[in-house]
Amino acid sequence: MMRPETRDRILTLGIAIVLTAAKPNAAHASYGECGVPDAPCKLESGEYYVAMPEVLDDPPAVIWLHGYGRSGKAMIQNAAYVDPFIRRGYAVIMPSGRPSINVKDLDWGVADGYDLERDDVAFINAVRADAVDRFGIDPSRILIAGFSRGGSMAWDIACQAPEMARGFAAAAGAFWEPMTTECDAPVHLFHVHGFKDRMVPFEGRELTWEGVDFHQGNVMKGLDVWRRENACLGSAENSFGDDGSMQKDWMDCAAGSIRFKVTKGGHGVPEGWRDAVLDWFEALP
Template structure:
């Protein structure tokens, strides 16, 4: 065996061993912190992968995310690598710009890129509840390389200044959310949950896109802002409470990847 072939064999063996010991329920270590990762179904082991970086909700960890039907169930079927960081104390510090969790998430993506061939132009950042707020914080502080923010039932203050921004924002929130309450604007404005990004992108004129659903018990209403100096904003609302709507993540990924929306 030549030296070059031996090196190649050792590299493949090392990568395989890393994946065997750092996958799904088994966390990948970064210093004293960690994250979980899950490949999509049928991946050939070589093709560059879009990434969904998803921040878990309060009192959860990344192992819940990589086993969650409405999160992992969506990424596995769409060729997307799911990455789920673990928050300290099962929570996130998203309250202001002075947070170590943005740098941690950057290190997670760097580590993922050392293990997998990822597509740097299709990095999507998501989260639910406290994790949704953390996704907003990440997009606000480290968002210039982010293709889209996919936030669910959680955000930061709409009056904050964000030095950076993703290319596209997609947010969903329940009108009857009693955990992280729906942020109605003046006059009960139901478009206020994305006011920060509308201002950041200098958007004009909301365009209603009508209702949609994938399960008969929940209808979502969509509004879009496409007339913007930069970026695009999409807001889905529903009459329910604090949860991840069935099919919401899958639909966003389908649209971002240029696929015909399907469920699941």
């Protein structure tokens, strides 16, 4: 028959093993299912979704901002977006936008002359802080990236709150008009745009949405803002990809850096872009 003290030691050891195995979630027990696939992490101002890599000790993270009409939940279920980051050891954080002017599709409060109810720069900052606290994200290795309207939101965050991330990356989305002329500090920015993009044309365009007039900004005009802010006023280093893409790198800047890539495609995220962005991000000084 087992002695009481032996039984107590085994019971204590068993409890310790269970608690150790549950460590990533135990600290966040009050958040219910947050962090479990498809379960939202809820904040007062909105929600976000998370996919974690296998290594949970202070992982870097990508905060991905979806395009118009999508959601954090839809994006966290999209393996094409999530898996390339997870394989590289990054946590993936997918916030959800807020209802747009048509009160149906989710959108971001991009600086375009029309204000949504929520301050999305403040919201993403709250998401960042909450994810760092809940999941042990390394705050010094955060990349904020986005596509289309999410890419424009990434530009606005970089301009208004550059301290939020080590680097910013956008695909097919830049500043809207009325375009800012000043930003708070230099940044590291990687922007990719399709030369044939008709949804967000390279040269910008005017459009009317639900009776409201908008003006997408000229991408090169926006890049001039970043060149001034980063003091990247010299010539860029030019390179060409085997896929017909063209790339300009402004690395000899007073602070920050700019990588600008033009592809032959249209409105989308180019194949291999996520790994290219992570290679760039990990090589930042």
